[in-house]
Amino acid sequence: MPPTPPAAPAPSPTGEAPAAPVLTKEAEPAPPRVVPVRRTGQWAAAAVVLLLLAMAVNSVVRNEAFQWGVVAEYFTTPAVLRGLGLTLWLTALVMALGFVLGTLLAVARMSANPVLKSVSWGYIWFFRSTPVLVQLLFWINIGALYPQLGLGIPFGPEFLTVKTVNLLGPLTVALIGLTLHEAAYAAEVVRGGLLSVDRGQTEAAQSLGLGRWRRLRRIVLPQAMRAIVPPAGNMLIGTLKGTSIVSVIAVQDLLHSVQLVYHRTYQVIPLLLVATLWYALVTTVLTAGQHYVERYYGRSERDR
Amino acid sequence: MPPTPPAAPAPSPTGEAPAAPVLTKEAEPAPPRVVPVRRTGQWAAAAVVLLLLAMAVNSVVRNEAFQWGVVAEYFTTPAVLRGLGLTLWLTALVMALGFVLGTLLAVARMSANPVLKSVSWGYIWFFRSTPVLVQLLFWINIGALYPQLGLGIPFGPEFLTVKTVNLLGPLTVALIGLTLHEAAYAAEVVRGGLLSVDRGQTEAAQSLGLGRWRRLRRIVLPQAMRAIVPPAGNMLIGTLKGTSIVSVIAVQDLLHSVQLVYHRTYQVIPLLLVATLWYALVTTVLTAGQHYVERYYGRSERDR
Amino acid sequence: MVEIRSVRKSFGSHEVLRGIDLEVRTGEVTVVLGPSGSGKSTLLRTVNHLEKVDSGRITVDGKLVGYRRSGDKLYELREREVLRQRTQIGFVFQNFHLFPHLTVLENITEAPVSALKRPRAEAVAAAHTLLERVGLAEKAGAYPGHLSGGQQQRVAIARALALEPKLLLFDEPTSALDPELVGEVLDVIKDLARQGTTMIVVTHEIGFAREAADTVVFMDEGVVVEQGPPAEVLDRPRQERTRAFLSKVL
Amino acid sequence: MVEIRSVRKSFGSHEVLRGIDLEVRTGEVTVVLGPSGSGKSTLLRTVNHLEKVDSGRITVDGKLVGYRRSGDKLYELREREVLRQRTQIGFVFQNFHLFPHLTVLENITEAPVSALKRPRAEAVAAAHTLLERVGLAEKAGAYPGHLSGGQQQRVAIARALALEPKLLLFDEPTSALDPELVGEVLDVIKDLARQGTTMIVVTHEIGFAREAADTVVFMDEGVVVEQGPPAEVLDRPRQERTRAFLSKVL
Amino acid sequence: GQGGQAEAGGADKPGTGAGAVSLPTEDVVSGVRKDPAAAKLLPAALRDGGEISLAAGVGSPPSSTYLDDGKTVAGLDRDVSDAAAKVLGLTVRREVAGFEAILPALGSGKYQVATGNFGVTDDRRATLDFVTYINDGQGFAVREDSTLKKVTDLTRLCGLNIATGAGTTFEVTLEENRPRCAEQGEKPYEVRTYAEQGALWGSLQQGRSDVVMSTINGLRHAVDQQPGLKFLNEYQRLDVGLAFKKGTPLAPAFQAAVDHLIEDGTYARILEKWGVTGSALKESRISPPELKS
Numbered sequence A, B: 001m002p003p004t005p006p007a008a009p010a011p012s013p014t015g016e017a018p019a020a021p022v023l024t025k026e027a028e029p030a031p032p033r034v035v036p037v038r039r040t041g042q043w044a045a046a047a048v049v050l051l052l053l054a055m056a057v058n059s060v061v062r063n064e065a066f067q068w069g070v071v072a073e074y075f076t077t078p079a080v081l082r083g084l085g086l087t088l089w090l091t092a093l094v095m096a097l098g099f100v101l102g103t104l105l106a107v108a109r110m111s112a113n114p115v116l117k118s119v120s121w122g123y124i125w126f127f128r129s130t131p132v133l134v135q136l137l138f139w140i141n142i143g144a145l146y147p148q149l150g151l152g153i154p155f156g157p158e159f160l161t162v163k164t165v166n167l168l169g170p171l172t173v174a175l176i177g178l179t180l181h182e183a184a185y186a187a188e189v190v191r192g193g194l195l196s197v198d199r200g201q202t203e204a205a206q207s208l209g210l211g212r213w214r215r216l217r218r219i220v221l222p223q224a225m226r227a228i229v230p231p232a233g234n235m236l237i238g239t240l241k242g243t244s245i246v247s248v249i250a251v252q253d254l255l256h257s258v259q260l261v262y263h264r265t266y267q268v269i270p271l272l273l274v275a276t277l278w279y280a281l282v283t284t285v286l287t288a289g290q291h292y293v294e295r296y297y298g299r300s301e302r303d304r
Numbered sequence C, D: 001m002v003e004i005r006s007v008r009k010s011f012g013s014h015e016v017l018r019g020i021d022l023e024v025r026t027g028e029v030t031v032v033l034g035p036s037g038s039g040k041s042t043l044l045r046t047v048n049h050l051e052k053v054d055s056g057r058i059t060v061d062g063k064l065v066g067y068r069r070s071g072d073k074l075y076e077l078r079e080r081e082v083l084r085q086r087t088q089i090g091f092v093f094q095n096f097h098l099f100p101h102l103t104v105l106e107n108i109t110e111a112p113v114s115a116l117k118r119p120r121a122e123a124v125a126a127a128h129t130l131l132e133r134v135g136l137a138e139k140a141g142a143y144p145g146h147l148s149g150g151q152q153q154r155v156a157i158a159r160a161l162a163l164e165p166k167l168l169l170f171d172e173p174t175s176a177l178d179p180e181l182v183g184e185v186l187d188v189i190k191d192l193a194r195q196g197t198t199m200i201v202v203t204h205e206i207g208f209a210r211e212a213a214d215t216v217v218f219m220d221e222g223v224v225v226e227q228g229p230p231a232e233v234l235d236r237p238r239q240e241r242t243r244a245f246l247s248k249v250l
Numbered sequence E: 001g002q003g004g005q006a007e008a009g010g011a012d013k014p015g016t017g018a019g020a021v022s023l024p025t026e027d028v029v030s031g032v033r034k035d036p037a038a039a040k041l042l043p044a045a046l047r048d049g050g051e052i053s054l055a056a057g058v059g060s061p062p063s064s065t066y067l068d069d070g071k072t073v074a075g076l077d078r079d080v081s082d083a084a085a086k087v088l089g090l091t092v093r094r095e096v097a098g099f100e101a102i103l104p105a106l107g108s109g110k111y112q113v114a115t116g117n118f119g120v121t122d123d124r125r126a127t128l129d130f131v132t133y134i135n136d137g138q139g140f141a142v143r144e145d146s147t148l149k150k151v152t153d154l155t156r157l158c159g160l161n162i163a164t165g166a167g168t169t170f171e172v173t174l175e176e177n178r179p180r181c182a183e184q185g186e187k188p189y190e191v192r193t194y195a196e197q198g199a200l201w202g203s204l205q206q207g208r209s210d211v212v213m214s215t216i217n218g219l220r221h222a223v224d225q226q227p228g229l230k231f232l233n234e235y236q237r238l239d240v241g242l243a244f245k246k247g248t249p250l251a252p253a254f255q256a257a258v259d260h261l262i263e264d265g266t267y268a269r270i271l272e273k274w275g276v277t278g279s280a281l282k283e284s285r286i287s288p289p290e291l292k293s
C-alpha cells in the first residue's frame, strides 16, 4: 500500500498549505488566523536575561582587576600551550581507555558470572573509594612501597625480581592512575545506560541468535547511548579539568603551568583567566561535539 | 479468569516439583539429573582473584612503609574528625541542592520555551567551562573584582551600594561555588535519564490530563531513575572527594586536615592512608545505599 | 459531539491525513475501519491534540481542540487548558503505554487522583470495580511487565475509563483479546453508550464493528472513503475499495 | 519436529504452565487458541528457551532445547550453543520488539548478516524481497517509531522470516493487521508450510485458525484442554470449556 | 613556605624587585671546584664521581621557580644544590616533583636528596635528615595603611585575622600561642590557612585578614610584586635544609660541601644573586634542633 499515490480522492477543496498551521472551514471564505500563545512573560524574561548578561560581560571586560593586557601576554606563551597540549593529550587518552575498560566492567558487573560480577564490583568499589591523589602517589611511589616486585610462588620463593624504583615515569603514572580511576566511574555511567534499555530488546536479539558481543555492540549500547552521552560529556569535561591533579607528580598540565607563573609574579587573576579561557574554549568545542553525538544517537526519534 | 483455580485438570501424572528443575519423561522411572554448565574456568579465575587479593592485602598490612601505628594515632584525632564532618556536611548539602537545581535546569533545557532553554544551556555551558578552583577564587575575591555591588538602573545611577568584602565567608563561598558547579553536571545526568524514557509515557500521561510537574515527578522521573542513579552515585562519591578543593579558600575538609598534619610532620603515606580509609568507609556506605535505591527503582522488574 | 473538518496532517513529505471530514454524535459509537497505514491512529491522536493538525479544524463538544476562537483569530491554548480538555477525553493507545513502574491499581488511580482531584479511597474503590469488570481483580498489585498481552490491554481500557470521560477514543482495544473478552469489552462499550458516552473505536474486527457501531467509517490512504450505519457500509458498500477490503474478511 | 513433555513453569507462586504435552510434526501448522492469560505466550517462550522450564522437557528436531543429554544426566548448554539452536527458530513477539534505532531494512538484515554470516548484499536483496511480500517495500529506510501498528507487525514477521528458520513461532502475528493483510499473512504461512517450515501460531482469530491450521490446540489455565484438526476442535469440540469459548466468537 | 613545598606554603622568599619576571641568570656555579676532602665522606660507590638523583619542589622565587621558558628550574635551591654536588664531584639528575611525591620517594631511594625550602623542625627531624644551607624565618606583612606596630610578641595580634599558608610551621606556632590572648584577657586571634596563594593575598588586600604570616624571604618578594602591601617585621628564624632519608650516609658529605661553599665565597655570591644575604648561615649543620624564640 503506497502511502501517497499520485491521484487520490481529496474530498476537501482546501488549499495546499501543509506546513503552516492554517485552519480552514469549508463554508468560510477566509481561514481564521492562528495566534500562538502570548508569551509576554517569556519575552520579558529574555530581555532581563540579555540585560543581565550584557552587564556581566561589560563588568568583566571593563574591570581593571582582570588585567586583560596580562591575559593577552600569557595566552599563547609556549609554557601555557605545552600545558594545554598535555591536558588535551591526557584527557583524550584517559577518556578513551577509561571508557573501553569501563564498558567491559559494566558488562561484567551485569553478567550472570559471579566471579566476573564480584571482580567488577570490587574494582569499582576500590577505585571509587580511593582519592585519585592517593592513587597517583601510590603509583609514583611504588618503589617505596614495594622496593621489588617478584615473580614466583605466592607466599613462597621468587624466581624473578624487578627493582621498582623508576619503573614508571610521571607521565606513565599519570596515564595509568587516571585511567584506572576513570574506568570505575565510566563503568557506572555505562551501566546506567544499559539499565535503561528495555529487556525485550535483548530477548529479541537473543531469539535472532545474535551473540553476546554483537547484541551489546549493535542492539543494546546504541540505545543506551541516549542515556550515556550526557553524563559521559560530564566526565569528559570533568576529566579535562581534573587532569590538573597530576601536578602533584610534577606533570605540568594547563592549570599548573599558569599557577607556576603566578607563583612567581603574583598576577593571580589574569593568569587564572588565561586557563579559564582555554578551558572554556575546549569545553565549547566538546559541548558542540556532544550535541552532534546526541543527535546521531537520537536520529530515529528526531523528526517524530 | 482466576489463574490458579483449586482443582484444574492436570493431564500429566508428573510429581509436583516446580521449584527445582527436575526433568521428567512420562515413560521413564527416574528423571535425568540436570548438570549445570561446567564452570571450571570460572572457579579457577575465582581462586586466582582471591589469591591475588590475599597477596595484596598481606603486602599492604605488613608493609612498613604504611606505618600503621601512625595511622592509628591520627585516625580519630579531633582535627581529622572535624574535617570529616565538614566533608560530609558539605557533600550532603552540595549534592542535595545541586540535584534540585540540576533537575530544574534539565527540565528547562528540554522544555519548548526558548528562553528557558537557552538560559539553561548557557548556565550548563558556563559552569562546566570554568574550573571550580576559578569559581571559588572568584567568589572569595569578589571584593577585589567588584568592590561594591550596586542596585540601580543598569548602566545608569545606583540607589544602593553594598561593600562586598566580607559579604561571603569561606564556608558560604564553598557551598555556593560547589553547588552552582554541581548543578550544571547534575543537569546533564538528569537530562540523560529523561532522554532514556520512552516518549509514549509522556503522551499517555498527557492524554490522562496529568499536569507538567505531576508527569515529571510521577511518570517520567521514576523511570529515568534507573539511568540516573548510577551516574548520580558517581557524582556523590566524586563530590565527597572533590570537596577537598575548598582547601584553597581556607576551609578544612578531611583531606586538607590530614595534609596539614603531614606538611608539619612529613609523614605523608600514613596520613594519606587515614584519609583514604575514611573515604573508603563513607564510599562503602554510599555504595550500599545506591544499591538499595537502585533496587527500589527497579522493583517492577525484579522478579521478572 | 465531535466535528472533524478538512483535517490534514503530514509527516515530512508524506501526507497521512488528506482532508478528513467526520461527525460523531453524542452517545454514538463510531467504528473506524481501514487498512494498515491508512491514518486511523493518526486521526485519533489529532482528536486528542497529541498531534497538531496542519490544517483543518476539530471540535469536541463545540469547543475547538487546542485553540480558542475569537473573531477571526484562533488563539493557541496554554498547556493547562489543553490538559483540562483531555481529562474529558479517554484514550486507549494501540500499544497500551502502561506506566511500567506503577502497579495496575496505581496505573488506574493516577489520573482520577491527580487530574480530577478525587479522594484516593474513592479512586481506589472505583479502580477495583473497573478491574472486576475487565476480569483482572486479582492483578491489582501486579506490575504491567508481569502481565500477558491481553491483560495489559484490559488495564489500558480500565485506565481510560477511570476518568469517566465524555468521549472515548479506542485504538484497537481488542487486538490482544480472545473472543470471550472481545465480547466482554463489547458489553462494556454498549453499556457506556447507553450512559451517554461518545466513542470512536478503531478496529480490525468486522464482527466487532457490526455489533458495536452506530456508524462505520471506512478510511483508506488518509481519506474517508465511505461512512454510514454498519448495515449499509458492511453489507452493501457503495465504493469499490470498501468492497475489496471487506471481501478479504475470513 | 517439536515435542513438549510435561512442561511446568511458575512465576513466583503462580503456576502458569501446569504440565503441557504437545507434539508438532514437521511442515505442519499448529494453531494455539485460548483465553488471555492462559499461558500461550509463556509456552512459546519456553520453546525458544527465553524462559527456563521448571520441569518437563522440550525437544526441537530431536534435540533438547537448552540441554544436552548423556546417560541419565542433562548438561546445560552454553550460551553459544543455545544461540545456534535459536537461529533455527524464528520468533515473532506479541509486542514486536523491533530495534527502534535501526531502520526497517537493518532490523531485517541484522540476524542473517551477523548470526548466519550471509554476505550483506545478499541479505539486503532478500530483505527487499521480504518487504515486498509484506507490502512495505517503500518503508525500508524508515525507523520503527514512524510506522503504524500494522506496519510494525509486518516488519517483525519479515525479521523472523529472514533467518529462514526450520521452526517459526508466531505470537499473535495478525493482531494489528486489517483483514486484507491477515489474508496475505495467511498466504505467507501456507507458502512456508508448503516449503516444509514448521509453525506454531498463537492467535485469537478463529477464522485464521480455521484457514491456516493443520492442528488446533486449545489451552486454558496452563493446560491443553483439547487438540485435533480444526474441523474437529472448532466445529465439534468435545470439551465444555472449548465450546463455551467458541460460542463467544462474533 | 617552610611548611614544605613552596606553593603549599603560600609565599616564599623575596625576588630581586618588582614588575614581571626579571629573574637573575648570572652563573655562580661553574667556577666551583671539587674538594677531595669533602668527597671522601661520600659512600664508596659515589666517591669518584657519580650521579645523584635529586627531587626539586618548585614553588616561587627566590627559592625555586621556573624560568620564563616554563621548563628550566632556577633559584637558590638549585644553585646551592648544584654547587654542593660539584664540590663533591657528583652530577645531579634533577627531577621536579610535588611535595607529596617527594617525601615517600626519599624513603624508597628513588631520590637521594630533595630541595623544596624544607624548614627544619623537631617534628620533621624525626622523619628525615637535613643539611642546613640557609636561615629563613617567620615574619609578617600587612596593608600599607595598617596601623599595626612591630609584632614582637604574638599577643600583639590578639583580636586580628591572620592568614597563613596551609600546613606551615606558622600555623603550628600560631595555634600554640593562641590561648595566651585569653590569658591576658583579650580576644583571641583567628587563623585562616590557605592552600592557594591567590586566595591568601586576596584576603589581605580586601581586608578579610589583617596580617599575613609567612617566610621572611617569601614575604619580601611578595610585597615587592604587589602594590599596597608592606613587610612589617621579622619574628623568628628557622633553618632550611636539603632533605635526606633518615640515617643517610650522604649528610656529612653534603654538610662538608656546603661549608666549603661558605668558605670559598660561592655561598655569598649565590645569596647575593637571589637577594637574601640577610639569611646567610655561618656553618652548615646536620638536623640541628629547631630554633625557638
Ligand SMILES: Nc1ncnc2c1ncn2[C@@H]1O[C@H](COP(=O)(O)OP(=O)(O)OP(=O)(O)O)[C@@H](O)[C@H]1O
Residues within 6 Å of the ligand: A003, A303, A304, C011, C012, C014, C016, C034, C035, C036, C037, C038, C039, C040, C041, C042, C043, C094, D145, D146, D147, D148, D149, D150, D151, D176, D178
Ligand atoms: N511519527 C511519524 N513519522 C512519520 N510517519 C509516520 C509517523 N506516524 C505515522 N506515520 C505514517 O503514517 C501512516 C499512517 O499511520 P497510522 O499509525 O495512522 O496508521 P493506522 O491506520 O493506524 O495503521 P494500523 O492499522 O497499522 O495501526 C503510516 O504510513 C505511517 O508510516
Ligand SMILES: Nc1ncnc2c1ncn2[C@@H]1O[C@H](COP(=O)(O)OP(=O)(O)OP(=O)(O)O)[C@@H](O)[C@H]1O
Residues within 6 Å of the ligand: B003, B303, B304, C145, C146, C147, C148, C149, C150, C151, C176, C178, D011, D012, D014, D016, D034, D035, D036, D037, D038, D039, D040, D041, D042, D043, D094
Ligand atoms: N514475568 C512474569 N511474572 C509474573 N507473572 C507473569 C509473567 N509473565 C506472565 N505472567 C502471568 O502468566 C500468565 C500467562 O501469561 P501469558 O503471557 O503466557 O498469557 P497469554 O496466554 O499469552 O495471554 P494473552 O492472550 O493475553 O497474551 C498471566 O496470568 C500473566 O499474568
Ligand SMILES: [Mg+2]
Residues within 6 Å of the ligand: C040, C041, C042, C094, C171, D148, D149, D150
Ligand atoms: Mg494504528
Ligand SMILES: [Mg+2]
Residues within 6 Å of the ligand: C148, C149, C150, D040, D041, D042, D094, D171
Ligand atoms: Mg500472550
